[in-house]
Amino acid sequence: MSKLRVPIIIVNYKTYTQATGKEAIKLSRIAEEVSKKSGVNIGVAPQFTDIAAIAAAVSIPVFSQHIDPIAPGSFTGHILLEAVKEAGAVGTLINHSERTLKLCDIETLIAKTRESGLFSVVCTNNAAVSAAVSTLKPDIISLEPPELIGTGVPVCKAKPQVVTETVKRVKSINPNAVLLCGAGITKGEDVTTALTLGTMGVLVASGIVKAKDPKKVLMEFAEAITNST
Numbered sequence: 001m002s003k004l005r006v007p008i009i010i011v012n013y014k015t016y017t018q019a020t021g022k023e024a025i026k027l028s029r030i031a032e033e034v035s036k037k038s039g040v041n042i043g044v045a046p047q048f049t050d051i052a053a054i055a056a057a058v059s060i061p062v063f064s065q066h067i068d069p070i071a072p073g074s075f076t077g078h079i080l081l082e083a084v085k086e087a088g089a090v091g092t093l094i095n096h097s098e099r100t101l102k103l104c105d106i107e108t109l110i111a112k113t114r115e116s117g118l119f120s121v122v123c124t125n126n127a128a129v130s131a132a133v134s135t136l137k138p139d140i141i142s143l144e145p146p147e148l149i150g151t152g153v154p155v156c157k158a159k160p161q162v163v164t165e166t167v168k169r170v171k172s173i174n175p176n177a178v179l180l181c182g183a184g185i186t187k188g189e190d191v192t193t194a195l196t197l198g199t200m201g202v203l204v205a206s207g208i209v210k211a212k213d214p215k216k217v218l219m220e221f222a223e224a225i226t227n228s229t
Helices: 022-038 048-057 081-087 103-116 127-134 160-173 188-196 214-228
Strands: 008-012 041-045 091-094 119-124 140-143 179-182 201-204
Touching: 008 214, 022 041, 022 048, 022 214, 048 081, 081 103, 091 103, 103 119, 103 127, 119 127, 127 140, 127 160, 140 160, 160 179, 188 201, 188 214, 201 214
Parallel strands: 008 041, 008 201, 091 119, 119 140, 140 179, 179 201
Antiparallel strands: none
16 A cells, blocks of 8 residues: 655544535535645545545545444444445544544554555544554554644644654654644644644644635645645
8 A cells, every 4th residue: 555645634524514515525626726736735534425426526535534343244324444445535534532432443443444455544632542553553643632623722832742742652652653733723834833843744624624715724734834844
């Protein structure tokens, strides 16, 4: 499996109306346009029902927001890895703070994604959990203290020591680990700070999805990466 190009911006659409159905496709085309213009890799994580349409409409990486640690069979209402892959997802978020999992399930999902050729983006809430997850060697670890998600207060500024401690502990276990920074990211300067602290990009949601001008903000994020690398 080839690696994802980093630095990277991943936009989590959650279940916002601004990123549902036709609006999700529209936003994904904006992300693609900014990615092509800036040269910065931008991925999107839409709702499950929008994955196939978005994957068919754009050439940027599309991620699932979650998958369940199940095999094909009698699991009504669950999310199957094989299904999101068939729909066109190249990877998946795992253990987002709004969809947390047990460590044993995280381990199972990382193994399943690796076997299936999907990228794993494991969300963590602190340095200790990040260190534990790093032993499982996911493709990406994204640090997101849940108390800052959606606040507009970026973790990289509110709690920079949490980011630097996470980078230090994770790199001591897996020097090749790729870390992202999330929670409260709304400005280009937040992205610059995140990179300065040792991460390789950001996982963002409302800062893009609910912005008055998503294209403008995404371009600001992309320029921050370009100017920092």
